[in-house]
Amino acid sequence: MSGWLIFLLVICAYAVIVLTLWKLGVLKRHNIDLAGPILMIRTERGKGTIDRVSAHKKFCSVAGWVSVAISAGAMVGMLALLLWQVPLVFEIKPEQAVSPRAVIPFPGLNPYIPMSALGYCVLALIVAIVVHEFSHAISARSDGVPIKSIGLLLCLVPIGAFAEPDPDKAEKMGKGAKHRMYASGPSANLVVALVCALIFSLAFIGSVEPVGEGGVGVMVVEPNFPAAEAGIKPDAIIRSINNTEIKSYDDFWNAMAQTKANQSIELSVWEEGAIRHYNVTLADKYDYTHDENDKGSGFLGVGPGSTSRALYEVLAHPLSSLRSFLIYIGLPLQGYSPLHPPITDFYVVHGPLSYLPQNVFWTLANAFYWIFWINFAVGTFNALPLIPLDGGYMLKEGVDSLLKRRKHREQLVAHITAIMSAFVLFLIIWLILGPRLLPLFGW
16 A cells, blocks of 8 residues: 555545534533644633733843844845845756755655655754744743634644634734734744754764765665675775865766766775775766767766765854855755765764664754754744734835825735835745746746
8 A cells, every 4th residue: 555545534534533523512411622633622721821921021021022023034034035035036047956856845845845844854853843933922922912712733643733812912912012912923933953063063964074084975875786786885985086085076087077877987985994996887877868979978876965064064064165165954855864874874962962873863963953943944934024924024014114104004015015025925926936927928
């Protein structure tokens, strides 16, 4: 039985059970509401914690204004990023265009994120939603707005939490209080993202060292091709080809581009703590790709990854350059997260964390990275000036404050907010559909 069929059967069973319990009134008796397929399980637990934290009003006020600054910065940054990509779309070929599914940061839905990340993603999403919603609740409560209910969102598995401030009291909040409440969610996600990134990069990656002196790690060895026949394994590191030192991914491909089919080459490879030398007779690349352009080219039969040293530098020092940061946040889309063998075989753990079993060490490291990644995605996305996102409501309140002495203020605010929301939505859609539509108009 296929995995998709099992999944569909589980979904159908879940729907039947939930609808039956709803019809029998069991859900209502236990204070559980139904929002589509999602169960909203309300509880009084946690309200005491919100009250205790929000009682520190001076701290909450200062934290609230810091949140406004963080969210406003994220809003400007995201808007600048969307504007920056507008002219770049003209250079993207239709087959290279971003898939609509790629904007959904979840395995199975996003074609670039492996299913091996599912557990990490669910954990990170729960953390992100709990942090987001409870930050809103604490901010509102510190300004005197009661919290009607809090609870858990369940759809087969827990997918998040919610906190509901009293809507009438929330509507009567001052401008500053509203700004702080809207900004608290995205900024809390971004703070959690920063903390988890520091733990991942400083504590975990700071406890590992690349084995050997660098080189290109072998991620895949194709069966029945020269590398496999020579005995090279996926956790090997290629250090040189024909005495040409391999320091980067490009070095490897440049060296291989100089080779021919049936040519014998000498490889220097780091394996199991020592350098080994191989004399390998290359195959014809056409036999693998069946591309006429590859006929006569040498083919080793390995899938190289990033160099162990280069990947380490990005993971340990993501802010060393803009390129490093972009690679860092794009790891899941490049097949480097979660980190797993043979990638992890290119590193050795030292220091206090070396006492952890290898699988536990890398599981924890991956968990912190994914909590960073999902919180960063949720925080930056919610900061966009687009209704119904938090950034959209921040924009609305800001415009309302600027136009407080103008006639027909409410209409003006509504129009400006709607135009800005439509513009931001257009920029997002442009990135996805632009490369596909431009050829229709002769671009």
